[in-house]
Amino acid sequence: MDAFDWHRFLLDDKPLSFLIEVSLRVLIAYVVVFVFLKVSGRRGIKQLSLFELVVILTLGSAAGDVTFYDDVPVLPVLVVFLVLLLLYRLTTWGIAHSEKLSKLIEGEVITLIVNGLYELKSLDGLNISEDEFFMELRQSGVEHLGQVRLALIELDGQLSLYYFDDRDVRPGLSVLPPEHRPAFTRVPNTGLYACTRCGQTLQITGGESPPCPRCKNALWSAALATRRAQ
Template identity: 25%
Template sequence: MEIVYRAAVMFLFLWIITRVVGRSTVGELSTFQLILFITMGDMVQQAVTQQDYSFTGGVLTISVFTLLTIALSWANTRWPRLRAITHGVAVLIVDHGEPDMTVLRRERMSLDDLMAAARQQGFERLSDIRLAVLEANGQVSFFARQDSGGEGGNSGAEQTPSVG
């Protein structure tokens, strides 16, 4: 039964760590973040099973992680406000061509990262962007300004992974 408690505590700890690390997607992890996540697997195994290499110990650990993941998904559908805590919320990072530096700093996204993401979507200048939203999954949605002639080259939501 101790393995079940250890697995539950480790699940909570890993959830907190992944929330603290930020909104980067796996493809854009920094070298340190990648090493952290790879190393965590071995550390979790040691912390949860305490040298219990039995089949039963492995099944118990994986079962607890699976049940907690299912419970969290169920709770998110039952109580939508919980989703903001467990998954995060989208935040506005550019409004009418002006980046919100406070939000960018809080999300640990540099102006260079924002510009790189914008260039990948065909935006040459921030002034071409009506809105940019950092989604909860780490992607940036861009909405182009409409020019006076009615042609809005990149209008609509376009997404690219963040690099922060």
């Protein structure tokens, strides 16, 4: 084997004409994936459900193999496409006709915040860090939980927020980064504080360290009462 054999480096043992075949394979794979998305009825792919993501990854893997490997024939990829499309149609039909199957495959909308407080039963089952969740709130213009009347995590993982009117905003837990939201087990000054776990507010005398009456957490942060910037 010669060092710096550029033909081996670029094409291995394939002839230059194989690039034309690769171009045709890429075109076929592109058309297959595009047609699948069109036939499946999706108008866009900004947010995919878990099931749809599995389908796309499976199809993409098959399309990728036929694109790069000359020993992978095209016809089996078309069969993969047809079988996946059939499974997709059957599953979406089942989801539309069975609430249990819909919950199993797509999950449920999760109620995370009600009237400025976390829903305790929803907290433990979430696969999302507090920092990530707070970041999403900040990007939506939220400074503290007291500005939020209702927060829902949709089936696609997106956050839907419904706000209090300015006159109804209440004190709440700050969603600012830790350097702007110090937390205390023993509060330094008398004032209104918010539980860092559930958002419950409580008037606390300086030097005290009471547990949260709602969730028994013992970490507090100064509550904010600012209105949302319009």
